[in-house]
Amino acid sequence: MHIGIIGLGDMGKLYALSFAKAGYAVYGSDIESLNAQLRVELQPQGITVLFNGFEVARRADFLIFCVEAEYIGEVVHTYANSIKYGAIVSGQTSVKYPEIEAFEKFLSQDTQIVTCHSLHGPAFSTEGQTLLVIRHRATDENYQKALSIYRSLKSKIIEISDYKKHDKIMADTQAITHVGFEL
Numbered sequence: 001m002h003i004g005i006i007g008l009g010d011m012g013k014l015y016a017l018s019f020a021k022a023g024y025a026v027y028g029s030d031i032e033s034l035n036a037q038l039r040v041e042l043q044p045q046g047i048t049v050l051f052n053g054f055e056v057a058r059r060a061d062f063l064i065f066c067v068e069a070e071y072i073g074e075v076v077h078t079y080a081n082s083i084k085y086g087a088i089v090s091g092q093t094s095v096k097y098p099e100i101e102a103f104e105k106f107l108s109q110d111t112q113i114v115t116c117h118s119l120h121g122p123a124f125s126t127e128g129q130t131l132l133v134i135r136h137r138a139t140d141e142n143y144q145k146a147l148s149i150y151r152s153l154k155s156k157i158i159e160i161s162d163y164k165k166h167d168k169i170m171a172d173t174q175a176i177t178h179v180g181f182e183l
Contacts, residue, residue, distance in 0.1 A: 002027060003149065004060025006053040006079060008038050010122030011092055012066030015153075018126045020046040022152035027056045057082035062090070062149050064116075069093040073102040080106040088112040088138065088146050096163035100136060112138040114146035115163070118155070131155035134163050 003019045005012045005028040012028065020026045026047045029035055039049040050056050057063060057079045067075045072093055083089065089111055091099040096115060103113050119130040133150055135143050150157060160169075 004056040004063040007066035014122045016047045053079040054082045064090045066092045069098045076102040112142040126153040
């Protein structure tokens with residue numbers, strides 16, 4: 001199983017390192033001007049940094065878009081036609097609506113989508129942290145493959161049935177946190 005990560009910022013790097021440590025072949029890329037430095041940093045850790053997202057999308061059996069929600073539509077649109085047939089696609093945004101909207105708009109109907117949201121930042125190991133997993137569009141077999149890959153992060157997995165439910169929980173949590181700071 002080859003894992004691809006488009007977006008090797010802080011969270012993308014964390015995921016790449018965690019998956020490589022778990023024994024997966026990991027490919028990644030970021031903005032092309034950053035890839036040379038990322039090669040120096042990540043290739044000794046077993047991560048192959050490729051020239052661009054097209055190369056990553058063509059190789060990945062499991063592809064994660066680790067980009068900000070603000071850019072997810074543009075990035076998915078750019079690489080959608082290069083995604084390997086049969087790949088499982090995921091995103092790592094904290095708000096799922098823009099991500100799912102981009103996946104629905106730009107990915108073919110047979111693309112399997114099992115997305116996630118880590119409830120921690122890049123300064124923390126994935127081990128023991130909470131990871132929300134959302135099955136959007138996937139066969140039972142591909143959903144189980146995705147869960148197996150996510151389990152390699154050694155996170156506490158909580159399965160959520162719908163991205164709208166995820167976004168409502170996140171909005172409610174932010175509202176409660178905001179009110180708590182106001183008091």
